[in-house]
Amino acid sequence: MSKITACPLDCYDACEIIYDDKIYPSKRGHTQGFLCPHMNHFEEQDFIKKPRYKGEEISLDEALDILKHIVKSTPKEKMLCYKGSGNFALMQEVVEHFFGSYGAVLTDGSLCDGAGEVGIIEGRGSNKNMPLSQIEKSEVVVIWGRNPHHTSSHLLPLLKNKTIIVIDPVKTDVAKMADLHIQIKPGGDIYLALLLTRFLHIEGSCDEECLERVASDFEDYYEFTQGIRIKAILESIGVGLGDIGDFLHFIKDKKVAIVVGVGVQRYRHGSDVLRAIDGFAVARGLFGKEGCGVAYLGNSKEGIDSPFDTKKAKKVSKVNVKFDDYESVFVYNANPLSQMPDSNTVKEEFSKVQNRIYFGLYENETSSASDLVIPAKPFFAKNDIRTSYSHNAMLDMPKIKDVDFGISEYDLAKFLCDEFGIELKSEEEYIKHFKNFSVTNIDGITEVEKREEIPYKEGFDTDDGEFLFLDELDIEINLDNDDDALFLITPKSKTSLNSQFNRQSCVFLHPSLGYKDNDEVIIYNDIGEVRLKVKNDDRLRSDCVLIYAGTPGINNLTPSYHSYLGKTAVYHDKKVKIKKV
Numbered sequence: 108m109s110k111i112t113a114c115p116l117d118c119y120d121a122c123e124i125i126y127d128d129k130i131y132p133s134k135r136g137h138t139q140g141f142l143c144p145h146m147n148h149f150e151e152q153d154f155i156k157k158p159r160y161k162g163e164e165i166s167l168d169e170a171l172d173i174l175k176h177i178v179k180s181t182p183k184e185k186m187l188c189y190k191g192s193g194n195f196a197l198m199q200e201v202v203e204h205f206f207g208s209y210g211a212v213l214t215d216g217s218l219c220d221g222a223g224e225v226g227i228i229e230g231r232g233s234n235k236n237m238p239l240s241q242i243e244k245s246e247v248v249v250i251w252g253r254n255p256h257h258t259s260s261h262l263l264p265l266l267k268n269k270t271i272i273v274i275d276p277v278k279t280d281v282a283k284m285a286d287l288h289i290q291i292k293p294g295g296d297i298y299l300a301l302l303l304t305r306f307l308h309i310e311g312s313c314d315e316e317c318l319e320r321v322a323s324d325f326e327d328y329y330e331f332t333q334g335i336r337i338k339a340i341l342e343s344i345g346v347g348l349g350d351i352g353d354f355l356h357f358i359k360d361k362k363v364a365i366v367v368g369v370g371v372q373r374y375r376h377g378s379d380v381l382r383a384i385d386g387f388a389v390a391r392g393l394f395g396k397e398g399c400g401v402a403y404l405g406n407s408k409e410g411i412d413s414p415f416d417t418k419k420a421k422k423v424s425k426v427n428v429k430f431d432d433y434e435s436v437f438v439y440n441a442n443p444l445s446q447m448p449d450s451n452t453v454k455e456e457f458s459k460v461q462n463r464i465y466f467g468l469y470e471n472e473t474s475s476a477s478d479l480v481i482p483a484k485p486f487f488a489k490n491d492i493r494t495s496y497s498h499n500a501m502l503d504m505p506k507i508k509d510v511d512f513g514i515s516e517y518d519l520a521k522f523l524c525d526e527f528g529i530e531l532k533s534e535e536e537y538i539k540h541f542k543n544f545s546v547t548n549i550d551g552i553t554e555v556e557k558r559e560e561i562p563y564k565e566g567f568d569t570d571d572g573e574f575l576f577l578d579e580l581d582i583e584i585n586l587d588n589d590d591d592a593l594f595l596i597t598p599k600s601k602t603s604l605n606s607q608f609n610r611q612s613c614v615f616l617h618p619s620l621g622y623k624d625n626d627e628v629i630i631y632n633d634i635g636e637v638r639l640k641v642k643n644d645d646r647l648r649s650d651c652v653l654i655y656a657g658t659p660g661i662n663n664l665t666p667s668y669h670s671y672l673g674k675t676a677v678y679h680d681k682k683v684k685i686k687k688v
């Protein structure tokens with residue numbers, strides 16, 4: 108039996124793993140012989156092992172029987188299936204296949220990268236990613252709102268001997284090693300991207316050939332960037348004119364990779380930020396060339412058709428679905444009571460649902476508020492296959508070692524499909540379906556066949572092949588520091604993966620705010636409040652409050668409205684205040 112599998116987690120890197128009694132990193136490809144702490148300690152986690160109903164332990168058969176009765180007794184339009192991305196592999200969708208085919212309601216929208224993705228698609232016509240293998244070939248890497256030491260550590264070896272520019276409100280580890288760190292005010296990136304484009308044009312460094320070929324509207328766009336008042340805007344985003352000069356100096360005549368994370372698009376205008384960053388990259392001629400491009404979170408399913416029947420189902424937003432509109436809610440691969448914005452409202456509405464079902468690996472806010480809890484099997488005990496949003500590999504995840512608890516997504520879907528007369532193919536057929544979209548390259552690495560190593564070589568995927576620039580800014584961006592409210596940023600923690608593993612419990616503040624370590628404070632705004640201990644952190648700007656994603660209570664403070672485009676949560680859109688307990 109093959110001992111090669113892959114990490115199932117929602118992470119850029121999608122590492123290859125050898126499972127030989129325990130988990131080891133593969134030495135091949137991008138994994139390069141190391142895994143992060145999540146996988147190194149994966150098997151030490153407390154998995155849920157026993158199903159339970161209303162607090163009483165039951166057998167798996169009893170749990171499935173109760174599930175069947177709940178589904179049977181719930182009107183289809185009153186049954187909601189809420190899926191998250193706790194396990195990122197492709198077979199996970201099979202449970203939605205059952206609920207979607209049956210006529211229940213599924214979710215859409217995004218808690219993650221959706222706003223940025225829409226901005227990219229508006230400009231380029233698609234969201235094809237610059238893969239890791241191309242970043243390796245660049246000379247300058249601009250890390251724009253990404254924290255690779257926490258979230259994409261396999262990028263780090265590729266940064267060696269390259270010029271590094273970091274744009275981040277926090278002096279992250281990668282900012283410390285950078286040639287230039289622009290410690291921008293949160294939410295200011297759109298202006299920085301527009302001003303960089305304007306100055307690129309002023310200094311005559313635009314790629315004229317590229318503009319002529321795929322961006323004939325550039326002159327209009329340049330005019331649009333002239334509408335920005337340089338001095339006032341630079342001051343309001345905390346960037347100096349010298350930073351712009353240094354940035355353009357470092358990238359001059361070099362192969363440049365702009366590596367963007369989700370931090371820049373956690374605002375209502377999130378889609379415009381990615382579109383403006385892309386606009387700069389187009390002006391500099393970074394698309395379709397070796398070692399150049401923009402690496403955001405690409406569409407991990409690009410080049411693969413889903414075999415599952417989920418398209419026709421009615422869908423409601425993951426960001427702000429009203430749980431109490433439903434009689435029964437089936438949550439899997441997710442911890443919405445912690446990870447959706449506006450947790451207080453989410454918890455209250457969830458508590459009013461008649462039948463709350465949680466299907467997952469670990470106990471959390473959602474499992475403890477559910478009536479029926481069904482344990483899932485961990486990745487190495489079930490068959491699956493996965494792709495990534497940062498490289499083109501397709502990684503097989505065969506069942507390697509069974510465990511004596513839980514049920515796989517396929518087996519749960521199979522049980523329900525059989526009970527309700529819904530067609531389901533065999534597990535092998537689905538895995539084969541996915542494999543049909545792959546090809547094995549000369550290094551023995553299996554990749555998605557239709558992915559281009561250097562995307563947009565032949566122009567963009569818009570109707571006429573041209574890039575579509577942003578042409579208006581009718582947005583309201585609150586960059587004022589004139590009240591005592593502070594910007595809230597909620598980046599990813601090194602110790603947890605969203606709400607899985609070791610979650611943080613502190614609020615991080617700049618020492619100049621005058622709090623002592625371990626002071627108990629209440630962070631609040633008009634949405635809610637959370638009580639946390641202080642940790643002083645001089646890597647922050649003094650106008651920022653940092654609470655890591657996954658910290659219990661963080662989303663008491665975050666708004667449930669969508670980004671203007673892309674139906675995405677906007678976790679950094681609301682400022683907060685602090686009071687001592």
Ligand SMILES: Nc1nc2c(c(=O)[nH]1)N[C@H]1C(S)=C(S)[C@@H](COP(=O)(O)OP(=O)(O)OC[C@H]3O[C@@H](n4cnc5c(=O)[nH]c(N)nc54)[C@H](O)[C@@H]3O)O[C@H]1N2
Pocket residue numbers: 117118119219220251252253254255257258259274275276277279291292293294295296367368369370371596597598599600601602603604605606656657679
């Ligand atoms: N260890 C770990 N790894 C993870 C995860 C995890 O929870 N833990 N989660 C996974 C998931 S689901 C995702 S989506 C990815 C996300 O991974 P990343 O894209 O790296 O996202 P974040 O850590 O949220 O934010 C990255 C950086 O953006 C900065 N930032 C915040 N606001 C702004 C802003 O307005 N402008 C700029 N320029 N920067 C800003 C933050 O300070 C932070 O350093 O990570 C994945 N990997």
Ligand SMILES: Nc1nc2c(c(=O)[nH]1)N[C@H]1C(S)=C(S)[C@@H](COP(=O)(O)OP(=O)(O)OC[C@H]3O[C@@H](n4cnc5c(=O)[nH]c(N)nc54)[C@H](O)[C@@H]3O)O[C@H]1N2
Pocket residue numbers: 117190191192193194218219220369439440441442443445446447466467468469470471483484485486597598599604605606607655656657661662665678
């Ligand atoms: N404030 C703030 N909130 C955020 C974010 C932020 O940056 N700031 N980040 C957002 C982002 S980018 C994301 S992607 C979301 C993530 O939010 P979620 O998708 O809810 O992810 P997790 O918190 O990792 O919870 C995943 C759950 O999936 C379950 N699980 C894991 N593996 C399996 C499996 O194989 N099968 C089944 N059935 N279940 C499994 C585990 O029990 C785990 O508790 O959170 C969002 N929330």
Ligand code: SF4
Pocket residue numbers: 114115116118119120121122142143144145146259260261
């Ligand atoms: S770096 Fe990402 S893909 Fe690799 S082991 Fe850690 S969580 Fe998994």
Ligand SMILES: [Mo]
Pocket residue numbers: 117218219220
């Ligand atoms: Mo995410």
